[in-house]
Amino acid sequence: xxxxxxxxxxxxxxxxxxxxxxxxxxxxxxxxxxxxxxxxxxxxxxxxxxxxxxxxxxxxxxxxxxxxxxxxxxxxxxxxxxxxxxxxxxxxxxxxxxxxxxxxxxxxxxxxxxxxxxxxxxxxxxxxxxxxxxxxxxxxxxxxxxxxxxxxxxxxxxxxxxxxxxxxxxxxxxxxxxxxxxxxxxxxxxxxxxxxxxxxxxxxxxxxxxxxxxxxxxxxxxxxxxxxxxxxxxxxxxxxxxxxxxxxxxxxxxxxxxxxxxxxxxxxxxxxxxxxxxxxxxxxxxxxxxxxxxxxxxxxxxxxxxxxxxxxxxxxxxxxxxxxxxxxxxxxxxxxxxxxxxxxxxxxxxxxxxxxxxxxxxxxxxxxxxxxxxxxxxxxxxxxxxxxxxxxxxxxxxx
Amino acid sequence: xxxxxxxxxxxxxxxxxxxxxxxxxxxxxxxxxxxxxxxxxxxxxxxxxxxxxxxxxxxxxxxxxxxxxxxxxxxxxxxxxxxxxxxxxxxxxxxxxxxxxxxxxxxxxxxxxxxxxxxxxxxxxxxxxxxxxxxxxxxxxxxxxxxxxxxxxxxxxxxxxxxxxxxxxxxxxxxxxxxxxxxxxxxxxxxxxxxxxxxxxxxxxxxxxxxxxxxxxxxxxxxxxxxxxxxxxxxxxxxxxxxxxxxxxxxxxxxxxxxxxxxxxxxxxxxxxxxxxxxxxxxxxxxxxxxxxxxxxxxxxxxxxxxxxxxxxxxxxxxxxxxxxxxxxxxxxxxxxxxxxxxxxxxxxxxxxxxxxxxxxxxxxxxxxxxxxxxxxxxxxxxxxxxxxxxxxxxxxxxxxxxxxxxxxxxxxxxxxxxxxxxxxxxxxxxxxxxxxxxxxxxxxxxxxxxxxxx
Ligand code: SF4
Ligand code: SF4
Numbered sequence: 001x002x003x004x005x006x007x008x009x010x011x012x013x014x015x016x017x018x019x020x021x022x023x024x025x026x027x028x029x030x031x032x033x034x035x036x037x038x039x040x041x042x043x044x045x046x047x048x049x050x051x052x053x054x055x056x057x058x059x060x061x062x063x064x065x066x067x068x069x070x071x072x073x074x075x076x077x078x079x080x081x082x083x084x085x086x087x088x089x090x091x092x093x094x095x096x097x098x099x100x101x102x103x104x105x106x107x108x109x110x111x112x113x114x115x116x117x118x119x120x121x122x123x124x125x126x127x128x129x130x131x132x133x134x135x136x137x138x139x140x141x142x143x144x145x146x147x148x149x150x151x152x153x154x155x156x157x158x159x160x161x162x163x164x165x166x167x168x169x170x171x172x173x174x175x176x177x178x179x180x181x182x183x184x185x186x187x188x189x190x191x192x193x194x195x196x197x198x199x200x201x202x203x204x205x206x207x208x209x210x211x212x213x214x215x216x217x218x219x220x221x222x223x224x225x226x227x228x229x230x231x232x233x234x235x236x237x238x239x240x241x242x243x244x245x246x247x248x249x250x251x252x253x254x255x256x257x258x259x260x261x262x263x264x265x266x267x268x269x270x271x272x273x274x275x276x277x278x279x280x281x282x283x284x285x286x287x288x289x290x291x292x293x294x295x296x297x298x299x300x301x302x303x304x305x306x307x308x309x310x311x312x313x314x315x316x317x318x319x320x321x322x323x324x325x326x327x328x329x330x331x332x333x334x335x336x337x338x339x340x341x342x343x344x345x346x347x348x349x350x351x352x353x354x355x356x357x358x359x360x361x362x363x364x365x366x367x368x369x370x371x372x373x374x375x376x377x378x379x380x381x382x383x384x385x386x387x388x389x390x391x392x393x394x395x396x397x398x399x
Numbered sequence: 400x401x402x403x404x405x406x407x408x409x410x411x412x413x414x415x416x417x418x419x420x421x422x423x424x425x426x427x428x429x430x431x432x433x434x435x436x437x438x439x440x441x442x443x444x445x446x447x448x449x450x451x452x453x454x455x456x457x458x459x460x461x462x463x464x465x466x467x468x469x470x471x472x473x474x475x476x477x478x479x480x481x482x483x484x485x486x487x488x489x490x491x492x493x494x495x496x497x498x499x500x501x502x503x504x505x506x507x508x509x510x511x512x513x514x515x516x517x518x519x520x521x522x523x524x525x526x527x528x529x530x531x532x533x534x535x536x537x538x539x540x541x542x543x544x545x546x547x548x549x550x551x552x553x554x555x556x557x558x559x560x561x562x563x564x565x566x567x568x569x570x571x572x573x574x575x576x577x578x579x580x581x582x583x584x585x586x587x588x589x590x591x592x593x594x595x596x597x598x599x600x601x602x603x604x605x606x607x608x609x610x611x612x613x614x615x616x617x618x619x620x621x622x623x624x625x626x627x628x629x630x631x632x633x634x635x636x637x638x639x640x641x642x643x644x645x646x647x648x649x650x651x652x653x654x655x656x657x658x659x660x661x662x663x664x665x666x667x668x669x670x671x672x673x674x675x676x677x678x679x680x681x682x683x684x685x686x687x688x689x690x691x692x693x694x695x696x697x698x699x700x701x702x703x704x705x706x707x708x709x710x711x712x713x714x715x716x717x718x719x720x721x722x723x724x725x726x727x728x729x730x731x732x733x734x735x736x737x738x739x740x741x742x743x744x745x746x747x748x749x750x751x752x753x754x755x756x757x758x759x760x761x762x763x764x765x766x767x768x769x770x771x772x773x774x775x776x777x778x779x780x781x782x783x784x785x786x787x788x789x790x791x792x793x794x795x796x797x798x799x800x801x802x803x804x805x806x807x808x809x810x811x812x813x814x815x816x817x818x819x820x821x822x823x824x825x826x827x828x829x830x831x832x833x834x835x836x837x838x839x840x841x842x843x844x845x846x847x848x849x850x851x852x853x854x
Contacts, residue, residue, distance in 0.1 A: 038776065045773040046736040049837040051712040051823035052705060053413070053733075056751030056758045057830045058775020062783070065757050133778060175779030175831075277756045280784075339782045339797060388798060388814070395793075398537060398636045398817040 013037050031125040035132040063134040065278045066329070069269035070141055070259070073325060076252060077259040078102035081149045084255045106258055109144035109156050116157040117143075120164040124173065133174035135181075135335070139163065142182035142329055145259025146322070146370070147189070155193055159185040179377045180336045187374055190367070249319035260322035270328040279332035282344035283351075287327035290352025291317050298360060323355055326369035336377040340391070343383035351376050403593075403628055405615030407791045408558070409754055409824055413711060414766040415669035415731075416560045419567055421676045430473040430682035431492040431722035432458055435483055436715075437531065439540045439847065442469070442488045450477045455502030455528065455658030458491055467541065470528030472660045472682035472725075474499035490722060493682075506656035512581065520585055529652050531725070532645035533586075535637060536623055537817040538847045542639045549635045550589035552622040553580070555609070555643040556596035559617050559710050561667055562729045564596055567676050568644045568663045569605050576605045576643070578650030587639060595620040617712070618791055623820035627792040636817070644728060664688060664723065668704075668732040669768055679723075685730055686719040705771045707731045712823040736772035754789065754828045778831040786825035786835055792818040796825040796835045803842045816843060 019026050020033035037043075038060070047054055082102025086093055091101075117140045125132045143160050163185025168177040248254055252262025260266075273279035295314040317323065331337065331351050338347050351372045358368030434442045441462040446452060452471040461467040475495040483489035504527050507515065521544050524530040533542040533551070542548075556565035569576060583590045594609040611629075613619050622640035630636070641649075648659040660681045666688055667674035677688050685706055707714045709727040723730070740746070748758035751774065752767050760767060786796040794815040802810040816839060825835040 042740045042774070043776065044736045044740075045776065046705075047771050047773050049826075049834055050715060051827050051836070052707050052714070052716060052771045053711055053752065053769045053827065054773050054775075054832065055755065055828050055830070056748050056753040056760075056774050057755045057828075058832065059778045059781065059830050060775065061748075061757050062781075062830045131776060131778070135781070173779065175781050275756060334781050334783045337782070339784050339787070340795070341784075384798075388795065391793070391795075392813050392815075395813075395815055395818075396630055396636075397633050397813070398815065399812045 009040055013041065028126055029122075031130065031132050032122050035122075035125075059134045062278060063137050065272065065276050066138045067141065069272040069278075070138075070145070070329065072265040072268045073259040073262055074106075074141070074145060076262045076265045077145060077257075078106045080253060080256075080261055081105050081258055083253070085149070105149045106144070108153055109147065109149075109151065109258065110141060112153045112156045113144045113160045114140040117160045117164050120161060120169065124169045128173065130173065135174045136164070138333075139168075139182045139185075143185050146182065146186045146257050146325070148256075149258055151189070155189055158192075159189040162188040175335055177335055178381070179374055180330055180333045183330050183370060183374055183377075186370055190370070246313075246315060246319060249316065257322055257325075260325035263319045263324040266324035266328045270324075273328065273332065279328070280334070280337070280344050282341060283332050283337060283348035284327055286345040286348025287323075287331055287352040288318065288348075290349035291323060291327075291356055292352070294353040294356040295360075298356065317356055317359070322367060323352075323369045326355075326373055327351060330370075331373050331376070336380060338380040338383040338387070340384050340387040343380075343387045347376055347380060347383055350379075400609055400612055401629075402612045402614060403619075403625055405613070405619040405624055405628055405791060407789055407793075408616030408619055408822075409712075409789060409827070410616045411560050411711075412752060412760075412764065412766050413561070414768050415667040415671060415674045416766070417563075417665040417667050417674040417676055418671070419564055419676065421567055421570075421663065421678055424677050424679040424683070424688055427495070427680070427683055427687045429478070429492055429494050429684060430680065431490045431684070432469065432472060432682055433490055433722050433724040434459065434469065434488045436724040436726065437469075437541070438534070438538070439844075439851075440467075444480070444488065444491075446477055446491070448477055448480055451475070452477060452493065453500050453502045454660055455504070457528075459488070466522070466525045466544075467530060468526055468528050469531065470502075470658050472680065474501070492722075501657040504652065504656045504658070507653040512578075512585075512653070515585070517585055520582065523653075524582075524649075527652055528658055529649055532648065533639050533641050535639050536626060537636055537819075538843065539821070540847070546637065548587055548637055548639045550591050550638050551583050551587040552625060552638060552640040553583070553590060553592045553643055553646055554620055554622055554640065555592065555594040555605070556620060558595055558613070558615065558620040559712070559729075561665060561711050561731055563644065563663050563665045563676055565594065565643055566596065568647065572647045572651075573605045575647045575650030575654060577608075578654055579646035579648070580608060580650075582649050582653065583641070583646065591625075593620065593622070593625055615791075618820055618822040618824070621791075621820045621822065623818065624791045624822075627818050627820075642728070662723070662728060664727075665729045666732075667730070669734065681723065681725055683723050685717060685721055685723060688723070688730060689719070689732065703735045704732045705735045707733060711769070712827060713821055734768065734770035736770050755785065755830070773832050775830070775832050777833065780829075780831055780833055783830060785828045785830065789824045789828050791822060791824070792820055794819055794825075794839075796839065800833070800835050800838050803838060808842070808846060811842060812846070816846070819843060 016033065018024055020030050021027065079098060079102055082098035082100065085101050085105065086098050091097060117136055121132050121136050140160065143163060144156060147156065163181040167179050167181035167184030168174065171177045250263045252264060254261060270284055274281045274284070292314045295312070295317045299314070327348065331348060338344055354372035354375060355368040358371055434440065442459040443462045444459045445457055452458070452474065454471060454474045456471045457468045458471050459469050471493060473493040473495045475493045477491060478494040479492040481489045525544065530544065531541045534540065535542040535548070580590055591611055592609050593611040593613050595613045611625060613625060618624055626635060626638055644663060651659040662679055662681050664677050664679050666677050679688050706717045706719055708717045708723065708730055709715060710729055711731055714729070714731070748760055750767055751758050751760055752769060753761050755761065780797055782797060790796055792815060799811050799814040799816055802814065819839050821836060821840050823836045826837065829835060
């Protein structure tokens with residue numbers, strides 16, 4: 001049966017290819033056709049210049065591994081979204097209901113994100129006559145996972161459009177963007193529609209099964225809880241009282257963005273990415289180190305509670321607020337990160353450090369990690385520049 | 400003996416490594432000289448179609464350096480002279496006589512050698528067609544006889560297991576090798592002999608002359624890599640190098656007074672049955688090597704095969720009717736790329752070769768068959784750093800290629816463009832299928848032309 005399917009598919013593409021090849025009716029849409037065809041069939045292209053043996057990896061495989069690594073947080077996100085929604089809706093907490101409710105909330109976001117993003121991708125590749133890049137497969141999934149589940153779908157579309165067009169295409173497309181497109185999209189929504197992106201009313205979606213309308217109920221995130229902290233309480237006890245123990249934060253079973261709550265799932269994803277060598281362990285470890293060291297030092301120096309997040313156990317920083325998601329999936333985007341080895345350590349370290357600093361000194365931006373990564377994206381070329389200078393100065397010149 | 404350990408590179412995992420067995424090739428009826436692979440040489444033809452030549456008769460010389468002669472690898476009648484694109488001399492085909500005669504050159508005895516001066520030794524090497532085997536880094540052109548390099552590097556064996564093994568060609572040739580080394584010592588004060596593979600014959604005196612033991616993965620044995628990891632000053636950049644088999648030829652040339660034309664070539668068709676070393680001659684037609692009666696004829700003659708000469712990763716595509724160029728000693732016949740693959744990118748890749756860990760086969764050491772497929776389409780660079788991670792001479796190919804693209808050649812030179820040993824690993828690993836090494840090599844050649852025009 002499978003062979004029959006393969007044969008038919010092959011025939012279908014062969015037939016249609018005449019319309020899309022040079023001189024054909026739809027030649028303009030050749031990139032689209034090619035993208036579709038190559039999703040099904042890895043084309044056989046003979047090597048033109050040496051070496052005549054090439055590595056089995058290609059960008060599609062590279063990106064597919066990122067998608068694979070996104071599956072644990074995605075599934076957990078669907079579950080958690082459903083769970084929080086059922087919980088606050090006072091509904092039955094059986095697994096089936098939870099999943100259905102989660103899917104009803106999350107899938108439309110993903111579909112809209114992909115649809116709107118691909119629209120721009122196709123438009124640009126038709127105009128610029130270049131093939132559609134696989135990078136968007138990741139961006140299109142990453143973006144909705146950073147959003148609160150209550151976000152209106154039109155904002156998903158607007159956000160991803162901004163991310164693709166301003167975050168990527170104006171720089172010349174894949175490989176030339178300075179910022180991570182998914183984060184650009186996220187930051188855009190954060191600043192353009194702050195009411196929908198922060199506060200304590202956006203994080204739990206309740207699906208009204210009759211109308212499938214999504215409404216928001218109050219469900220505070222751990223970062224929001226502590227922003228309202230009375231000064232006589234320590235942050236740990238405050239978080240505990242609100243139900244956020246370290247293990248809850250680690251497992252991710254609390255209201256938050258769709259994919260970013262579970263540090264555990266991000267850890268699984270990180271392992272996949274590191275074992276396959278797709279993401280740089282230097283950035284991830286550097287980030288974790290930066291976060292822990294900075295929060296530890298801040299804990300030592302702050303005598304009066306200058307901000308509750310200053311003298312918390314550093315592990316809370318690690319588990320809370322989407323840091324794990326950011327450092328594993330966003331900071332490691334190779335295009336917007338530095339390309340040299342030592343720089344990657346610094347880059348990660350500074351992201352971790354800035355995340356803590358933002359959380360401590362400016363609780364108005366609870367998603368410190370997002371700002372930190374975008375800010376460091378800006379400096380990635382500088383890191384590279386410095387390290388390349390340094391390395392070149394070590395070489396025995398050969399001119 | 401120094402040990403040089405080179406960390407970066409790629410461990411070959413390709414099936415069909417030639418065995419150390421040495422087979423004789425049957426006699427052939429035509430050979431040819433292929434000038435178009437000679438680096439930076441402009442040939443001035445001195446023969447024409449129909450001429451009769453001996454083994455060692457001059458066929459052509461270099462226009463810029465007329466003392467540099469190139470000799471005939473066969474005795475017979477010149478049956479064809481073909482030209483490639485832009486009227487570049489492509490092949491000089493010689494139909495062999497049944498009894499071949501050698502041109503005679505003056506022999507050198509051990510005592511005669513002690514008296515000979517460096518300059519007259521050079522003259523003899525030039526006239527005897529032996530000089531072109533000495534080459535010079537970083538452009539890999541034929542060594543400049545007017546320069547005096549810091550050292551000459553002799554390479555025995557290769558980290559590419561598809562190249563001939565040193566112990567195969569050194570076998571019973573130790574005397575010639577010794578004499579060849581002696582010749583090199585007269586030319587350059589320091590002769591570094593690098594050995595890559597294990598000597599199987601401990602009594603072979605050549606094995607005792609080794610100065611550098613090279614450890615590491617492909618292309619650790621390349622003189623450029625060894626030089627990069629041992630050099631202390633920029634003055635060493637222009638060192639000379641020569642392959643071990645050609646050193647034997649140097650010795651043979653002076654000891655026998657005849658232009659040596661025998662060659663040991665490693666041949667592989669991807670199967671362990673047919674892949675071994677062949678004793679053949681310079682300029683042989685590729686299909687004649689392979690059509691030894693021992694070989695599986697049917698498979699070799701399949702027109703859908705790709706013939707790669709000069710190493711799996713650094714060689715060039717040839718055809719079965721082409722002739723072996725004087726520098727090359729390895730021939731590989733591989734599968735031409737076949738049909739597209741359904742859902743290729745999500746398949747675990749049990750049979751795919753890869754340096755990355757995204758393909759399951761990476762986790763086992765079993766050798767795999769290869770084909771000439773790109774395994775993906777060209778995409779923009781995503782700055783993944785795979786190329787920089789594998790480059791044996793620490794070039795960051797992604798940045799170097801971008802600066803070449805922006806016409807910043809000075810920048811590229813500072814990044815180490817000229818240290819590039821043309822190994823092809825960067826292109827091999829790139830997930831975006833960017834032709835990095837081709838790009839870098841082209842830029843290097845262009846730069847060579849530029850600086851030589853000014854002078
Ligand atoms: S730049 Fe590429 S071809 Fe040159 S030495 Fe490095 S890996 Fe090899
Ligand atoms: S391997 Fe290819 S995609 Fe990766 S950094 Fe090098 S050139 Fe860019």
